[in-house]
Amino acid sequence: MDEKWLEKFFQNKDLHPNRTGQSAIFAGPPNFGGRYNYDELEDIKTKNLGLGWIYYSLARLYKPKLSVAIGSGRGFCPILLAKGIKDNENKGILEFIDPSLDDDFWKNLEKNKEYFSNFEINDVINHTLLTTQEFVKTDKYKNMNKIDLMSIDASHFYEFVKDDWEHFKNKISDNGIIIFHDSISRSANPKWSGPRKVLLEIAKDPNYQFFDLKFGAGLTLVQKNFFEQSKEYIEKLDKEWTNPDKDLF
């Protein structure tokens, strides 16, 4: 990501990190969503993407072949994921699902293509103008497997976040990662606490682990408890390595 690209991103006021709760300010009352008490000028001057760095970095780190992003008001997260995917030069694709329910922003598919080509990501992002509930009835969903990177930022009502999670959790690859946004403090209105409520349920499932980044409106990373450094693996090593102080590796 070069200076010029970042400059272009910041030229669009709708994409400023504070607008969607992505700013580099600690989450939680009284700064719900990182929209108050926020030095917008400073972050714009220093081109600080806040949580946006994480989206871009995760795409560069995981080098995902298939990514899915559900929901985004103006594309903050999908654009930064797609930019990372584009910079990977590995033919990765991001499927972006948003029915444009909040306003008409995503309704014109031609306009969306222009919007994305302005960020040079048109060839790595496919937008589908459907709700999750409609999308899961399509062949695209049925044939979709092994999602390496997923972002969930659609309706924040519990039933809908739960639906997003339930429909996609079994499609995530073993080493895949799932991002929940607005997972800490989007609003004091409990109806908007859907992401946190679903995460509290995931916390009880031994098959998953998660990590909160308490910035903006909050971002939580979820992954399967799949990798080798499990309790069982370490116990097995304890038994097998008779002289660990001598045989260092």
Ligand SMILES: C[S@@+](CC[C@H](N)C(=O)[O-])C[C@H]1O[C@@H](n2cnc3c(N)ncnc32)[C@H](O)[C@@H]1O
């Ligand atoms: C506004 S964003 C969430 C907040 C985000 N952090 C922001 O401020 O940009 C919510 C998006 O989810 C989409 N959405 C709402 N219900 C949905 C559903 N059932 N399935 C998929 N997307 C949905 C809306 O169209 C909207 O664009």
